[in-house]
Amino acid sequence: MRLRCGPDxxxxxxxxxLFKGTYELGERLLxxxxxxxxxxxxxxxxxxxxxxxxxxxxxxxxxxLSFEANPALRRVIEENYALNGVRPRLxxxxxxxxxxxxxxxxxDNIISSSLMARDIExxxxxxxxxxxxxxxxxxxxxxxxxxxxxxxxxxxxxxxxSGVSGILVELHPHIVGAEKIEALKEHILGQGFRLDGxxxxxxxxxxxNAGRA
Numbered sequence: 225m226r227l228r229c230g231p232d233x234x235x236x237x238x239x240x241x242l243f244k245g246t247y248e249l250g251e252r253l254l255x256x257x258x259x260x261x262x263x264x265x266x267x268x269x270x271x272x273x274x275x276x277x278x279x280x281x282x283x284x285x286x287x288x289l290s291f292e293a294n295p296a297l298r299r300v301i302e303e304n305y306a307l308n309g310v311r312p313r314l315x316x317x318x319x320x321x322x323x324x325x326x327x328x329x330x331x332d333n334i335i336s337s338s339l340m341a342r343d344i345e346x347x348x349x350x351x352x353x354x355x356x357x358x359x360x361x362x363x364x365x366x367x368x369x370x371x372x373x374x375x376x377x378x379x380x381x382x383x384x385x386s387g388v389s390g391i392l393v394e395l396h397p398h399i400v401g402a403e404k405i406e407a408l409k410e411h412i413l414g415q416g417f418r419l420d421g422x423x424x425x426x427x428x429x430x431x432x433n434a435g436r437a
Contacts, residue, residue: 248274250423258367258390258428259283266365268319269372273301276312289363293318293328293351321382323355356383374399377408385415391429
């Protein structure tokens with residue numbers, strides 16, 4: 225997979241991970257376990273577009289819908305799509321519980337940009353959002369891939385997960401606290417999922433018979 229990683233595009237930490245082949249390694253391995261040809265994937269927090277490209281290569285064109293809240297990443301995402309001749313569906317919006325405009329804390333290090341206020345230097349901007357209920361209702365995913373720097377707590381606690389058979393989520397206890405992460409895991413397990421694997425901060429939850437209501 226080809227990715228744009230020039231000095232003006234990405235922070236040193238991300239470029240180093242890319243050159244070493246370790247960028248999003250845990251997430252990549254778990255994506256290959258859960259995404260199949262024909263899977264309908266909803267990705268929330270696309271970053272530089274790496275995982276959405278991988279999901280599209282596996283699931284097929286038109287089956288992946290990706291959301292990214294950070295407007296500074298639009299150019300690098302679209303260039304990475306073009307470099308690989310693959311074009312997932314991209315929405316430059318946040319995903320929230322209510323679909324209202326929301327504050328976004330934009331950091332020069334894309335890894336640290338977030339919908340949540342953190343004790344780091346960041347520029348506060350307002351971004352448009354789509355409600356997770358509406359997104360799931362319209363796209364009807366069977367797989368959700370989520371990396372949203374702590375916002376997973378509210379999104380997965382309120383999402384209607386009928387029809388979803390796999391959730392791959394990066395968890396952020398260092399941002400939201402270990403207690404909230406454990407409560408979220410219990411909530412997901414209570415929806416009939418089981419923890420099927422984990423790598424680094426990424427957890428994969430799966431369930432059988434995920435029929436839609």
